[in-house]
Amino acid sequence: MMSIICSKCGGTHTMCEAMIEPNTKKFDHYTDESFLYGWCDDCQAGTILTDVDEVKNDMKAQYRVFKESYGIEPQYANCRIAWKDDRKQDDVKIILSAELAGDETFYNCNSLNGLLSLAECRKEDFIITQCYSFATLTEKERLERQTFEYEVEGKTISMTGKEIMDFYREHYRLTGEELERYAARNACLIKYYRVSNIPLLDHSLVKRLLDEEELMKKGETKSFKLQLFFLWYVTIKKEDDANYKPFKYMTDARCLDNMQSFGRRYVSLEAALLHCLNGFNENANIPDRYRSTGEYISKQRRKGGELWHR
Numbered sequence: 576m577m578s579i580i581c582s583k584c585g586g587t588h589t590m591c592e593a594m595i596e597p598n599t600k601k602f603d604h605y606t607d608e609s610f611l612y613g614w615c616d617d618c619q620a621g622t623i624l625t626d627v628d629e630v631k632n633d634m635k636a637q638y639r640v641f642k643e644s645y646g647i648e649p650q651y652a653n654c655r656i657a658w659k660d661d662r663k664q665d666d667v668k669i670i671l672s673a674e675l676a677g678d679e680t681f682y683n684c685n686s687l688n689g690l691l692s693l694a695e696c697r698k699e700d701f702i703i704t705q706c707y708s709f710a711t712l713t714e715k716e717r718l719e720r721q722t723f724e725y726e727v728e729g730k731t732i733s734m735t736g737k738e739i740m741d742f743y744r745e746h747y748r749l750t751g752e753e754l755e756r757y758a759a760r761n762a763c764l765i766k767y768y769r770v771s772n773i774p775l776l777d778h779s780l781v782k783r784l785l786d787e788e789e790l791m792k793k794g795e796t797k798s799f800k801l802q803l804f805f806l807w808y809v810t811i812k813k814e815d816d817a818n819y820k821p822f823k824y825m826t827d828a829r830c831l832d833n834m835q836s837f838g839r840r841y842v843s844l845e846a847a848l849l850h851c852l853n854g855f856n857e858n859a860n861i862p863d864r865y866r867s868t869g870e871y872i873s874k875q876r877r878k879g880g881e882l883w884h885r
């Protein structure tokens with residue numbers, strides 16, 4: 576029996592503690608954790624020892640038990656590994672199929688044979704020293720690994736279920752159906768808006784939009800980012816529809832930091848922009864910060880001027 580190896584070099588010149596009958600020197604059993612504090616003559620150092628055949632037999636037995644119990648293939652194995660460089664150990668999930676592997680995956684071994692080979696000292700920087708059990712991914716784990724893709728303004732935006740769930744975290748516990756129906760699309764849109772170079776609304780943009788108002792056609796939209804306490808993405812559309820008189824413009828605002836959104840109609844572009852600059856204030860008891868876009872522009876200019884002269 577030569578299968579107890581050094582987890583670092585794979586060598587078999589190893590030693591560890593064991594209980595023996597002192598009078599006959601006959602081996603009785605290994606002490607608890609004796610493999611954790613083994614010695615390797617090749618490395619000339621303390622090392623974690625592993626019984627390769629035992630680990631492999633254990634894997635095969637666990638695999639059989641899982642298949643007999645559930646009638647399906649397991650998707651991952653719960654294993655303990657030893658790192659070769661620092662003798663530290665970790666409990667990890669080893670995925671058994673490439674199609675289930677995602678960003679979260681510690682390691683994908685493709686098959687039971689792949690898993691068995693990880694119990695041997697191969698090129699990987701770790702070695703499996705124990706296999707606890709086999710399992711299938713939960714609904715949540717499956718969704719987390721899934722990739723969702725949407726096209727926004729000609730660009731393909733992709734996000735993993737994990738990223739989407741992280742985004743919604745505090746607000747909702749999403750089901751797979753909700754994720755597929757709207758949450759994934761919404762999160763991809765927000766991701767796109769966050770990274771796109773849509774201009775931030777400032778005094779010069781306010782001025783330009785107002786100057787160019789005459790040129791805006793019915794149905795045309797203008798978009799910008801708006802930094803309030805949170806970052807927003809705002810689209811103003813010129814409706815000019817007889818059904819909505821006296822309203823001419825409509826805003827569609829979407830918060831890029833959380834799930835708020837906001838929409839309203841206005842009689843003028845000036846009113847729409849002013850409402851944005853006043854942080855969508857709807858509360859009559861809270862005075863508006865600016866009474867007009869002109870006040871905003873001159874205050875911002877003065878601020879810029881002060882900075883300039885400093």
Ligand SMILES: [Zn+2]
Binds near residue numbers: 583615616618619
């Ligand atoms: Zn060694």
